[in-house]
Amino acid sequence: MKPLALITTIPSDSHHWNLIFIELLLKEHGFEIMNLGACVPFEETIKYYNTYKPEMLVVSTINGHGFIEGKQLINELKKKSTSIKNIFIGGNLSTNLELTEHHAAELENEGYTKAFGREGDLIDFKHRMKRIVDRYKEKKHLLIK
Amino acid sequence: MSSKNAFFQQFIDEAILSDKLIVQPRMGFSCKESMKNGLIATKNLNIPAIGTITIDSFTRVRDFEKASRAIKMSKPLNGYPIVSYSTEENKKLISKVRSIDFPVQVRHGSPTPEEIFRATIRCGIDAIEGGPISYCLPYSRVPIKESIDSWRTCCKIFAKANNGQNHIESFGGCMMGQLCPPSLLIAITILEAIFFEYYGIKSISLSLTQGYNSQQDLAALRVLKKLSAKHLGEKIKQHIVYYTFMGKFPKTINGAKSIISESAIIAKKGGARRLIVKTIKEAYQIPTLEDNLEALLLTNKIANQNQGSIGQEIMINTLLEEQIYTEAKALIESVLNISKDPSIAIEIAFNKGYLDVPFCLHQSNRKLTLAHIDSSGCISWTRVGNLQISDVIHYNKSNVESNLNSKAFLRMLSYNELKYDSYKKEIYA
Numbered sequence: 001m002k003p004l005a006l007i008t009t010i011p012s013d014s015h016h017w018n019l020i021f022i023e024l025l026l027k028e029h030g031f032e033i034m035n036l037g038a039c040v041p042f043e044e045t046i047k048y049y050n051t052y053k054p055e056m057l058v059v060s061t062i063n064g065h066g067f068i069e070g071k072q073l074i075n076e077l078k079k080k081s082t083s084i085k086n087i088f089i090g091g092n093l094s095t096n097l098e099l100t101e102h103h104a105a106e107l108e109n110e111g112y113t114k115a116f117g118r119e120g121d122l123i124d125f126k127h128r129m130k131r132i133v134d135r136y137k138e139k140k141h142l143l144i145k
Numbered sequence: 146m147s148s149k150n151a152f153f154q155q156f157i158d159e160a161i162l163s164d165k166l167i168v169q170p171r172m173g174f175s176c177k178e179s180m181k182n183g184l185i186a187t188k189n190l191n192i193p194a195i196g197t198i199t200i201d202s203f204t205r206v207r208d209f210e211k212a213s214r215a216i217k218m219s220k221p222l223n224g225y226p227i228v229s230y231s232t233e234e235n236k237k238l239i240s241k242v243r244s245i246d247f248p249v250q251v252r253h254g255s256p257t258p259e260e261i262f263r264a265t266i267r268c269g270i271d272a273i274e275g276g277p278i279s280y281c282l283p284y285s286r287v288p289i290k291e292s293i294d295s296w297r298t299c300c301k302i303f304a305k306a307n308n309g310q311n312h313i314e315s316f317g318g319c320m321m322g323q324l325c326p327p328s329l330l331i332a333i334t335i336l337e338a339i340f341f342e343y344y345g346i347k348s349i350s351l352s353l354t355q356g357y358n359s360q361q362d363l364a365a366l367r368v369l370k371k372l373s374a375k376h377l378g379e380k381i382k383q384h385i386v387y388y389t390f391m392g393k394f395p396k397t398i399n400g401a402k403s404i405i406s407e408s409a410i411i412a413k414k415g416g417a418r419r420l421i422v423k424t425i426k427e428a429y430q431i432p433t434l435e436d437n438l439e440a441l442l443l444t445n446k447i448a449n450q451n452q453g454s455i456g457q458e459i460m461i462n463t464l465l466e467e468q469i470y471t472e473a474k475a476l477i478e479s480v481l482n483i484s485k486d487p488s489i490a491i492e493i494a495f496n497k498g499y500l501d502v503p504f505c506l507h508q509s510n511r512k513l514t515l516a517h518i519d520s521s522g523c524i525s526w527t528r529v530g531n532l533q534i535s536d537v538i539h540y541n542k543s544n545v546e547s548n549l550n551s552k553a554f555l556r557m558l559s560y561n562e563l564k565y566d567s568y569k570k571e572i573y574a
Contacts, residue, residue: 012202014254014284017323017392017558020504024551037506039206039286095431 003055003136005031008045010069013061014038018091022060029129031056042076049081056086056132064095066117067103074111086132090116090125151310152248153272154348156195157384157418165193166412166448167419170437171252173199173224175216180225181238183434188247190438192445195419196243198270199224200253200261205284207257223431227251227264235268248272250314256281256292262299266306273303274314274350276337278491278500282507283320289495289509293488297344304345311348313341314386318353318369321502323392323558324516326524327356327365328472328534329502334369335376335477336500340487342381349381350419354388355408357560358522363456364465366415372473386419387412389444393562394427400565401425402443406573409444414456420444428562447573465523471537476500479533498531515549518557522564 005026007019016038023035036048049057059070070089077084089112093103104115116125160167170187174180184196201224203212212226227235243249250272251265258275265273281292303311317334334351341349351373356362369385377383389408395401402425412420422444424436432440448455479499483490494500498511505512513530527549529535556563 012206014202016283016321016504016506019506021551021554021558024549024554028551035506037286037508038284041286097429 001140002030002032003133004052005033005056005058006045006048006052006054007033007035007058007060008040008048009036009038009059010061010063010065010073011039011041012065012069013063015062018060018062022058026056026058026129029126030133031129042073045073046077046080049077055136056129057084057088059087059089060091061089061093062091064092066091066093067099067106070107070112070115071110074107078111084111085113086128087112088114088116088125088128090121093117150269150271150307151312151348152243152245153195153250153312154310154382155245156248157350157382160193160418161384166409166417166444167193167195168409168441168444168448169195169250169419169421170197170441171199171421171432172197172434172437173201173252175201175222175224175226176219177230177234177238181242183437184239184242184249186434186438187441188242190441190445192441193449194247194441194445195272196247196249198227198238198249198251200251200255201226202254204228204261205253205255207255207260209260227268228260230264232264232267235264239268239270243270250274250312254280254284256285256287257295258299259295259302262303266303266311271307271310272312272314274316276313276315276317276334277340278333278337279316279320282502282505282510286508289507290492293340293492296340297488300341300344300346304347309345309347311346312350313346313348314350314352315341316352318351319388319391321505322354322356322388324504324518324524325502326472326516326526327353327361327368328469328476329500329532330354331365331369331372331469331473332476332480333500333502335373335473336480336487336491338373338377338383339481340491342377343487347381348383349377350384350386352386352388353417355390355404355411356522356524357518357564359407359411359459360462361465361469361523362411363415363459364462364469366411366417367461368466368469368473370416371470372477376477384418385416386421387415387417388421389423390561391423393558394423395562395565396428397566398425399568399571400562401427403568403572404561404565405440405443406447406571409447410456410573411459413448414459420448468539472534475534475537476532499533501530501532503527517549518560522560 100117107115201222213229277293277296315334315337317337318330422440424432424440480494503516515527
């Protein structure tokens with residue numbers, strides 16, 4: 001059995017290629033995938049999150065509105081979900097690349113486990129994926145015992 | 146029959162006579178004054194250019210309230226909210242700018258654009274773009290049927306508004322073009338053009354986007370020209386619009402200039418009449434007005450100021466042409482055989498997977514097809530699903546990446562960036 005990862009984006013973002021890349025990456029790291037596609041309304045992400053209770057939620061966005069709608073999404077999610085864990089956002093967080101650090105910090109402050117937007121962040125993300133998969137397997141193993 | 150207001154088509158007709166390639170930017174500002182300045186600056190270049198008004202993304206998804214609120218509070222949007230401004234304001238925007246020697250086109254990206262069409266008609270602009278497939282699948286969650294219904298209405302009102310002389314460009318040859326084999330792009334843009342014609346539009350352009358191998362790009366353009374002439378009525382005025390590469394862009398100035406210049410050469414040699422440009426800052430930021438003007442000047446210089454032979458370095462590859470022609474023809478016929486009514490034919494074609502765009506996550510897309518970039522840089526089929534081309538398709542098995550992984554995928558998307566950034570100098574300087 002594999003842990004489930006839910007892939008989504010923000011309502012105004014119509015980009016596709018980033019979502020497919022993330023899907024392939026998560027698959028390679030041992031996840032089962034649910035990919036909601038482009039321009040996802042907040043309610044839809046929340047509905048899928050609460051229904052399927054994934055081990056991990058990835059918000060991938062590159063249109064530069066991540067620092068606006070990404071915040072709205074996490075706040076809606078906090079209001080409407082009982083427990084949230086492993087919520088990541090990544091891509092171009094704003095149209096101004098120089099403000100990436102700033103926006104990442106703000107997004108993490110609002111509740112994201114980690115916000116990615118810098119060169120080299122992929123290595124960090126890979127470590128986190130591995131840890132989530134390992135913990136999931138341990139948990140399942142203990143349950144079987 | 147020419148109309149007093151058919152600036153766009155008349156401008157195209159003249160460019161055909163003088164054999165000029167028309168260049169056009171992407172450009173949209175929410176502030177009226179900036180938008181007007183952008184149009185004036187484009188016009189003042191005094192080259193064969195068409196003005197662009199790109200609509201913002203709130204208007205695109207019909208959130209007119211948010212767009213109106215933003216302009217009231219002077220908050221910048223990523224385009225011009227044509228529905229939120231009054232007809233008077235829209236008319237003022239184009240007055241003394243739009244003319245017989247400088248037409249203007251509205252560009253939007255909406256799968257359900259009735260209000261955008263109506264606002265465009267009210268202010269007297271005669272050219273717009275999109276299509277029921279190309280503005281539905283890549284950019285929205287609207288079911289294809291809803292988009293088809295909306296576009297049918299739009300075509301009818303747009304045709305009626307100007308005696309059939311209003312122009313629509315199909316975006317079909319560009320959608321998901323980074324990893325879509327040209328035969329399917331050609332089929333989609335031709336099917337959209339047939340759709341426009343069926344509902345009364347008499348001035349139409351068909352599109353195609355630059356890929357990774359200039360021989361394949363040239364072959365695709367030549368095939369599009371042949372097939373569109375075959376499928377559209379004799380009385381339809383038609384031309385082809387080419388798009389500079391729309392994916393991950395080279396980061397170096399030499400690389401960016403080289404790929405932009407190459408798109409102008411392919412457009413000209415392949416018989417396109419219009420080119421939608423990208424700018425050298427593409428890899429980094431939303432282009433400024435100056436970036437756009439620079440790209441227009443560069444492409445105009447390459448395409449229109451070189452005497453005589455252009456693009457001799459790009460070979461006509463008849464083998465590739467035949468292959469693309471056979472596939473595209475089979476795809477178009479498989480859809481037209483479903484029904485004489487293009488609305489029905491297109492909807493059922495997606496249901497059956499007779500049209501199925503690789504990597505497209507839209508709910509109306511069957512997702513049974515897959516494509517890759519082969520060792521020569523051509524976009525090729527990996528899997529054709531239910532596309533009705535298995536009898537005619539030519540697979541080069543040794544080139545097929547059997548197992549798509551994230552690394553290979555990223556390498557494909559970065560193909561042009563790696564290729565053009567490796568050039569030591571600008572190749573068409």
